[in-house]
Amino acid sequence: MNNFSCSIKHTYLLILFWFLNVLLLVFSFSVPCLSQSFSLEQVTSYPFPNELTTGGENRIAWAVNAFGLRNIYVAEAPDYQARQLTFYRKDDGQELSSVAVSSDGQWVVYIRGGDFGSNWDDELPVNPTSSPVSPQVHMWSIPFDGGEPVSLGEGISPAISPDSKQVAFVKNDQIWTVPIDGQEEAQQLFSARGEIGSPVWSPDGSKLAFCSDRDDHAYVGIYENETTPIQWIDPSFHLDSNPRWSPNGEALAFIRQPIRAGKPDSLLAAIPRLWSVMRAQVASGKVQELWKSPNTMRGSAPTTQGRFNLHYVDGRVVFLSYHDGWPHLYSVDERGGDPLLLTPGDFMAEYISLSPDRESLVFTANTGPDALDIDRRHIVKVSVDQADAQVLTPGDGNEWTPVITQDGESVVFISATAKRPPLPAVMSLANESISLIGQSLMPDDFPTEQLVVPEQVIFDAPDGKKVHATLFHSSNGAAQKPAIIYVHGGPPRQMLLGWHYSSYYSNAYALNQYLASQGFVVLSVNYRLGIGYGYEFHKPVDGGSRGASEYQDIKAGGEWLAEQACVDPERIGIYGGSYGGYLTAMALGRDSELFAAGVDIHGVHNRVGGRYKFAAGEYEQAPDLKEAMEVAWQSSPVSSVDTWTSPVLIIHGDDDRNVNFHQSTDLVGRLMKKGVPMETMVIVDDTHHFMRHANQRRVNQATADFLIKQLKAEKATP
Helix, strand or coil, X not given: XXXXXXXXXXXXXXXXXXXXXXXXXHHHHHCHHHHCCCCHHHHCCCCEEEEEEEXXXXXXXXXXXXXXXXXXXXXECCCXXXXXXXXXXXXXXXXXXXXXXXXXXCEEEEEECCCCCCCCCCCCCCCCCCCCCCCCCXXXXXXXXXXXXXXXXXXXXXXECCCCCEEEEEECCEEEEEECCXXXXXXXXXXXXXXXXXXXXXXXXXXXXXXXXXXXXXXXXXXXXCCCCCEXXXXXCCEEXXXXXXXXXXXXXXXXXXXXXXXXXCCCCCCCCCCEEEEEECCCCCEEEEEECCCCCCCCCCCCCCCCCCEEECCEEEEEECCCCCCEEEEEECCCCCCEECCCCCCCEEEEEECCCCCEEEEEECCCCCHHHHHCCEEEEEECCCCCCEECCCCCXXXXXXXXXXXXXXXXXXXXXCCCCCEXXXXXXXXXXXXXXXXXXXXXXXXXXXXXXXXXXXEECCCCCEEEEEEECCCCCCCCEEEEEEEXXXXXXXXXXXXXXXXXXXXXXXXXXXXXXXXXXXXXXXXXXXXXXXHHHHCCCCCHHHCCCCHHHHHHHHHHHHCCCCEEXXXXXXXXXXXXXXXXXXXXXXXXXXXXXXXXXXXXXXXXXXXXHHHHCCCCCCCCHHHHHHHHHHCCHHHHHHHCCCCXXXXXXXXXXXXXXXXXXXXXXXXXXXXCCEEEEEECCCCCCCCCHHHHHHHHHHHHHHHHHHHCCCCCCC
């Protein structure tokens, strides 16, 4: 009996063992996400492309940042195979920018160094490796067919001449020129008062238009040769900028803005900033106003990418304006008249470029046949003289920075999806076929298939404003998960349903994917002050230092998360950088009961400064100066330190050229006195954009580790 019983038990055990193995095998195939994982290093290992541009003979060039190794790549028709042109081999934080291909296609020009896109000192050297020998910000040229880069010397804003032989550039606030092959030393072209910049060659290369900024007024000038006096175009008490030549070189279009002087205005009131599109006949100097903005807040000078986006085409001038509530393209006859709206609809146009034949424009827009396209980017083409806009790249991906090739047969752009990071692409305008460029640069172990597809979320702020967000959530894992609000910077930015066109926000997208893989629910909030949802959303009268109305969108996002069945409402964290750091600090200071922990990366913490301190020292003061300073204080995280209890990690690079390092020094001191649980990380000698890949990885890892430590621990059982 016992032997029989043991035999039966043995048989049952074999059957049970077989069943468990089958179940395990089936389970491993049916739920791969639970048996696979990826590292933060893997998901941030993608090569990021930018600076895409075209030149003669259908040649293209772009910059690639792969693990901090920044290099120029090129390709050409008909196969557009990516080829590495430069071979910089160190993660030394030296940015590549202002990439351009000469009109004959023989040369690629670029700048190496600096931190362009900063609020100040962007042209100064960056030294994030703390090298005893400081790097230099130099212009370089290199043959498109290959060879060694040639230093053209220090300078910024390079402009290649139409004959591809010279490069005009700015150095020491003056314009210089240098042969594109670097065979001769650079020479200062002329001397003029003011900060000279924005050099633009005439179509035949015989003249150079430029701007002269003289602090409270600015001129457009034309240089011809060393014996001809500089021609100043209708000099006045206004601010003139953005010179653009007509195709025949006989006229200039430019932007004119009234001076901001006289009796101080209210600091809290919404005051329109008017502007006009002007045209000057070069020979006579006669100037005509082609269009004047309406005296409304919507009519104010645009602040989205490219700002005025001025183009002079055959017989017409194209510009961008926000006056109907969206950043739209218009064109006006060069003789004057009513402007033609080229891009009607509830969407924005950005990254706008003119076709080589000057008959059409291609641009990036958040529009398309899908309702979700308001949170994406697609390529759109429109004629310069009729409203015939056509979305060239519909679908569930994101595409940006389009440029039409010299033969007019293709458009090149950068393409991404929710799972695939950005890559250059070329599209035939004849049959709309798209080919990706440089796929071989993607690492073999990049976790494409393990990423989640973010979902669109729309919720209401307390004042009824509709707020868009993107949700990163894996259905696997615990029934109730910790959650995180991600807050972008800017603030004029928009996070997308997929990889982003900014390297800064592609990094954040990768980090959000990693956090989702670690069991977090992540909500990336597109709060007011951001772009993509119209003027009133972008420019609220009570936003920023005038009341911080955007914070209610962040708090509403946290409350929305707390209501979700899959979220543990006691484990909601928050993180963000720059303006996102500011709103993170606001959340932790005002609502520590909702936000259990956070990471504040180079945020602004005290908004009573700048124009307020300057205005307070003036004899004649703004009528609401005292009230404005109080509102700015109440709009600052430092005003809420007394109610701040949640632990925080504060990170800042001490060569920050966007947010002063003192903003974090001051907050750290206040939190120490309050006894708030706090960790800190200083990135020595790096900037707001963490130019070294190794430094960005440190910031990413510290952010993830802190959030995991603070929020992943299960609640203690009583």
